[in-house]
Amino acid sequence: MDRIRIVGGRRLDGVIPISGAKNATLPLMIASLLTGETLTLDNVPRLADVVLLQRILGNHGVDVTVSGKRSGETADHGQTLHISAARIVDTTAPYELVSKMRASFWVLAPLVARMGQARVSMPGGCAIGTRPVDLLIMAMERLGARIDIDGGYVVARAPHGLKGAEIVFPKVTVGGTHTAIMAAVLADGTTVIENAAREPEIGDVADCLNKMGARISGAGTNRIVVEGVTRLNGARHAVLPDRIETGTYAMAVAMAGGEVLLQNARPELLQAALDALSNAGVSVTPTNQGIRIARNGAGLQPVEVTTAPFPSFPTDLQAQLMALMTRARGTSHIVETVFENRFMHVQELVRLGAHISLEGERATIEGVERLKGAQVMATDLRASVSLVIAALAAEGETIVNRVYHLDRGFERLEQKLSGVGAEVERLSA
Numbered sequence: 001m002d003r004i005r006i007v008g009g010r011r012l013d014g015v016i017p018i019s020g021a022k023n024a025t026l027p028l029m030i031a032s033l034l035t036g037e038t039l040t041l042d043n044v045p046r047l048a049d050v051v052l053l054q055r056i057l058g059n060h061g062v063d064v065t066v067s068g069k070r071s072g073e074t075a076d077h078g079q080t081l082h083i084s085a086a087r088i089v090d091t092t093a094p095y096e097l098v099s100k101m102r103a104s105f106w107v108l109a110p111l112v113a114r115m116g117q118a119r120v121s122m123p124g125g126c127a128i129g130t131r132p133v134d135l136l137i138m139a140m141e142r143l144g145a146r147i148d149i150d151g152g153y154v155v156a157r158a159p160h161g162l163k164g165a166e167i168v169f170p171k172v173t174v175g176g177t178h179t180a181i182m183a184a185v186l187a188d189g190t191t192v193i194e195n196a197a198r199e200p201e202i203g204d205v206a207d208c209l210n211k212m213g214a215r216i217s218g219a220g221t222n223r224i225v226v227e228g229v230t231r232l233n234g235a236r237h238a239v240l241p242d243r244i245e246t247g248t249y250a251m252a253v254a255m256a257g258g259e260v261l262l263q264n265a266r267p268e269l270l271q272a273a274l275d276a277l278s279n280a281g282v283s284v285t286p287t288n289q290g291i292r293i294a295r296n297g298a299g300l301q302p303v304e305v306t307t308a309p310f311p312s313f314p315t316d317l318q319a320q321l322m323a324l325m326t327r328a329r330g331t332s333h334i335v336e337t338v339f340e341n342r343f344m345h346v347q348e349l350v351r352l353g354a355h356i357s358l359e360g361e362r363a364t365i366e367g368v369e370r371l372k373g374a375q376v377m378a379t380d381l382r383a384s385v386s387l388v389i390a391a392l393a394a395e396g397e398t399i400v401n402r403v404y405h406l407d408r409g410f411e412r413l414e415q416k417l418s419g420v421g422a423e424v425e426r427l428s429a
């Protein structure tokens, strides 16, 4: 298994290109199941999760071709995928595939919408706490699907098609909102989704579906209205920039010190995280090429942050902010309200010399003068990258084990960091 070796203490200066968003790419690829025509996606990041989803879709009979690099193009540009679900040959998503990536459960909605049935493995346990699918199932039932649980699989049937309805989510859920939209686009009549997730990736998928002929309004607000249509067509869509990757590198620069342009980043996608960085004393400047992040000499101030659905501070940046706060001049508090048990990185940060205590969903971080490199490992992808951030400011060498978590969500992490001056390399097993 690959590892990453980091030697701390280098300033970061230069440009880091921001890739297309993983969390938009996955549902966009899944949306291809809704049409027999070709969906072309540009700015797709090269990630292990994208490759895995290609395999999962391939199992349903979907053809995915990746455009080769054109002359003059560098790896800085995302790839282009041409996805064609002309003929769906299998409506089962097996345990072996779904258990590797939770978001693949989302194939349920488009398969039922287009084929009238689907059999999808329940995703099972996850390192960041229990992540149930009850609200996704509720949304499908509201639209008229009959649901049975059989041998660990969710079996959904709507032989006469889905019917528009009102869906009120008792809790904001990204996957539930994607599911409701993808099920409703081909339903008979109008669907109203209340308490919908407002994450930018929901808006990106809705934009793409509208290009495909869907009639979705209100995406980006908490009330989304979908007027069902009888069929969707192909389209071409460029994936929006990854706000979690943006926030991660912003925190890396804040941690190491220096000045870096996060190219293509869009500030409105992560305002709460940028506000937290400004409060910590980091300079954040939106430019027409991206976001410039700088910290030159000044110490980091402690912050108080609570994670919550968009537009609040994202849970997917919680571990990274905690890594940053280990070096603040004072005591910070971070409250995690989205996922229970999403503190697996704490013990590993402590191995690097951090002072962190936990009380339920609240972490108290006492900033320390110095961190010291060590062997660490992490159990999920955002936690792993928080260890990389801590390592950038730790004395000596840190080895991050289980790099496959990073490869799931961060494109060319070690090249992007070494490109701005970090001492980081991949040690291949």
Ligand code: UD1
Pocket: 022, 023, 024, 026, 102, 103, 130, 131, 132, 133, 134, 135, 136, 137, 171, 172, 173, 174, 175, 176, 201, 314, 315, 316, 338, 339, 340
């Ligand atoms: C998505 C993101 C993930 C991010 C999360 C929250 C993708 C591919 N993944 O995950 O990176 O951390 O949003 O921003 O986009 N819940 C239920 N019942 C359900 C569904 C969810 O109780 O049926 C709960 C979850 O346990 C959690 C909360 O709702 O406490 C939010 O989860 P949700 O927004 O659904 O997360 P995902 O869509 O899985």
